[in-house]
Amino acid sequence: MKTTIAVLCLAACAASAREYHVSVDGSHPFKTISAAAEVVQPGDVITVHAGIYRERVNPPRGGTSDASRIVYQAATGEKVVITGSEVLTEKWELVENDTWKVIIPNSFFGEFNPFADLIRGDWFANRKKLKIHTGALHLNGHWLVETFTLEDVMKPAGNDPAWFTKGDKKNTTVWAQFKGVNPNEELIEVTARRTVFYPENPGINYITVRGFILKNAATPWSPPTAEQIGLIGTHWSKGWIIEDNEVSYSACAGIALGKHGDEFDNKARSAEGYVGTIERGLKQGWSKEKIGSHVVRNNHVHDCGQVGIVGSLGSAFCTVDGNTIHDIYVRKPFGGAEMAGIKFHGAMDAVISNNHIYHCANHGIWLDWMNQGTRVTGNLLYNNDMDDLFMEVNHGPFVIDNNIFLTSPTIWDRSEGGAYIHNLIAGKIKFRPELNRLTPYHPAHSTEITDLVNTKGGDDRIYHNMLMLPGALSVYDDATLPVTRAGNAVIESASIVKKTDGVYLDLTVSRGDWGKEKRPMVTTDLLGTAKVTGLPFVKPDGSPYRFDKDFLGADRKGNMTPGPFSELKEGRQRIKVWPKR
Template identity: 50%
Template sequence: MSGIEYHVSLVGNDSWEGTRSAPLRTISAAAEMALPGDVITVHEGTYRERINPPCGGESDDNRIVYQAAVGEKVEIKGSEIITNWEKVQGDVWKVILPNSFFKGFNPYANLIQGDWFTPKGRDHHTGAIYLNGNWLVEAAEFNDVIHHEGNTMLWFATVDEQNTMIWANFGNSNPNEELVEINVRQSVFYPKQSGINYITVRGFTMRHAATPWAPPTAEQVALIGTNWSKGWIIENNVISHSRCTGISLGKYGDEWDNAETTTEAYHRTIDRALGNGWNKEQIGHHIVRGNTISHCEMAGIAGSLGACFSVITENIIHDIHVQRSFTGEEMAAIKFHGAIDTLVSNNRIYRSVIGLWFDWMTQGTRVSRNLLYDNYTSDLFVEVNHGPFMVDHNLCLSTDSKDMLLNVSQGGAYVHNLFMGAVSILPDLGRSTPYLRAHSTEIAGHHTLECGDDRLYNNLVIAQKDQNGLSKYDSAAFPVFMDGNVFLNGAKPCIHETAPLEADWFDPSIKFVIEEDSVYLHLTCQMDWKNQKSRKLVTTELLDQTQISKLPYEDTDGKQFRLDTDYLGVARDESNPYPGPFEMIGEGRMVIKVWPHA
């Protein structure tokens, strides 16, 4: 449906009409005027405001669109510029700001805290200091700033009844001659109300948010977030420097936020969410695509229950939880609880504590064609799920991580992946977690995690540094189903695979080369891998149904699986598909462009 197009410009005025010739000055003013079908076009420049959209669209075809003007760079920041720094000594400077400067929300008095958060014995605040776009690290004590040695630049703040005083070490820079910004707003684009549906946000650079810890039991405020809504499209943005979370598709807030860190508390959270409209008709169905997300200390994208029925695709996510001054249980490039029928595909994820973390009720989920490398704990962590879920055609290349795959789930299918590194399989008999009816949020039952009931077909498994391959499955409690896998460089098969192809002497010498915006995978292949005659095309029929939920493996749209194309979209040999992500022709040294996807 067609509507009104409102224009916003730094030369505008909020008392004007919002036309191209008489633009508004702030995005927030346009948001107050926009109705379903309207478009808000923002022109070149930096806008320092928090957008709280009061109204959403009515349907996927009648939404409200916020967009940067084509070909124009538009930044929205949750920070303000500070220029009146006074030198203390050496490289240390200070500034004193009246508390009124913060207009009711002071990030330097606002602690990071909540369920499953571990502060490491010190305070952490949602404030942050930036020098020419790079953030400084918050010090634990005032003296750490004054007497600091080394290259890391630190800051420290105190707040009394009237003023906020900030000390910062800027190295060799004079902060009054450089761009110095500080967090002043909790978020950049986030509705205060839930149920603001069908919004599109595209083409912006959004930075600098004093975001809180966002556990699955509390409201998940982020630099940009949906706040328990339906049908958002967040696309082609640059999102960075959120104190905790970049994008949230998460839960609403209520009086039980951050009240109790237990499994039982999350069970009660789920029950309340079901009473607050957690269902296929009202929640989720978001699309997050083509964004670059970085420098978030909790998660690049988080979502408790609200990411269901969504598509997360073609994003670049990097440098997540790299300061590591605090810890907890929620840090990952993508961390979802209840990712029902959610597709996570074609993403590039690197330099994150964990790449992908799927926790509780990962069912009907598909994780496909993702490129993961240089993640320092694991590429994939699946926790207390009963399936069915599909993990196919992924490149998991974080060779120095503790566990390339950390599997505390059952009912997963792992198909045509390239796995480099350790695979750990762990039961969890202390937690009984939900499984659901097919393609629904309706709870069908609860069960503990014995482990097993997984399917592993046609993967390339390459050991690094005497790692185990798939041998940890030898003692799985439930049956496991394996065939067509190839084990290289010392990787060991599971005893339950009847005819594994082992070439423990062969090192494919995998490396990846980054050239500007492209990534190339170099590896050495052998035609012998093709000659494993037991290998089959993977289909829903082959995978059968899961032990606990008693459901078949189906795609996120309910259609049956037939994995007849590879990572690059090339047709598979249906009579004898090649192992791993690529349908190879020939042998020897190969160079494959793996990002961006063809």
């Protein structure tokens, strides 16, 4: 009887679900996404048709479960742009050389003027004390570079045309270099909104955002000790799906899975301050039942000033899969921390898989504090300025497997209790304990704090990796906690080749140099337990690991081949590594 009632309730919910259509030309009931958002209810769908929507979507409510979520989607096959910029129609006047000037009344921006809003916050380093704004000027869809003196912008334009701004109580004046074009005859836009798709209130759960071009936001700096506002963000909630979108031209963060805001935002720049942030997060509901478990997949994230995907605490229990992330923090007007393709704090039991990350002017993936139970698998990283992977003050267990890491230096290990399995590691590994910071560890699959300890370093398991530097693992010779190294092998060369149909890896292998070492299948039983936490290496759902698939999903059989591929030929070979499917 109970089963029958449940089925009838589900059927009734499905019957009551509605699909609302939005079109900017007025051919459907709603002309703005925001208007449709006001009426949509759990289980409903908003389908948005082709056009440019200049608005900030602030969902007033979310779904009630994964089965009864609210879906925002672009109509199939239609180009739908949601942007935080406005077209600038004021007349530009030529000053000299390639430099033009425009005066914009502050009323144009309303309550928020990004050209008067400075980037600042915890772990933000502005040593030259520059006035770096969240606003941006766009020429025909691409942003220009901010410069910081009128003298600089008056020079002839180089390869990266620049702009400079100065404002008063009534107007904002912008000088800009337009090389070989008249800005009065081109599409000129200025960012006018802080974010594009972001709920003002926390706890707006179970939302899907699918298939949009999301661009041009004056996002604030996103440290782990403040509310993290991305061009699109989840704002301390649970169960979002962000998929198949293009996210670009964010002043700071592209996609944010971050924490709530409170009176301590940007006032906790210390290890102790962040511990306080964690404790307040626990009081604000940080748990698997209430926060995280988002899915971020198959998005194209590029041209963000700070970070591609960020998350402090709210990234726990998430899946980040199949995304392409590039051109992050490449302009480098400031320093500090928090700059990476992906930067997570507290992403316990998260899975970061099958992502393509390159040309990030800091770290590719940076996992900082409490990434316990986290798995990084099947990712392709190269051409990142500092390294591909930075593991900072995590106590384990965590797993890094079947990745292609081609930047050198490749890995920065300031953690302990990790398992590095079947990776291609092209360059140097940096290893350094962290004895001066006490950082938390947790019960299995939980956000609760067990204790705080320093990071002695070591206790890693390094199995069946391909290395390009014969002595790459010697950095662990004097580790305080013993490091297991077995089944690793050296290859001659590895390089990326980009073609019209994808990305290829050129490998040169001398199998004869690998010896006759037996390489067993790596499993949970082989890995044992992390020393500090006392926990086994298991999947986020608690089931055991068996590393029987390679980078491309092929089965591993017999004596394990080192590196991310189950089979390799002798000598030079070319393997398509992106897209993977």
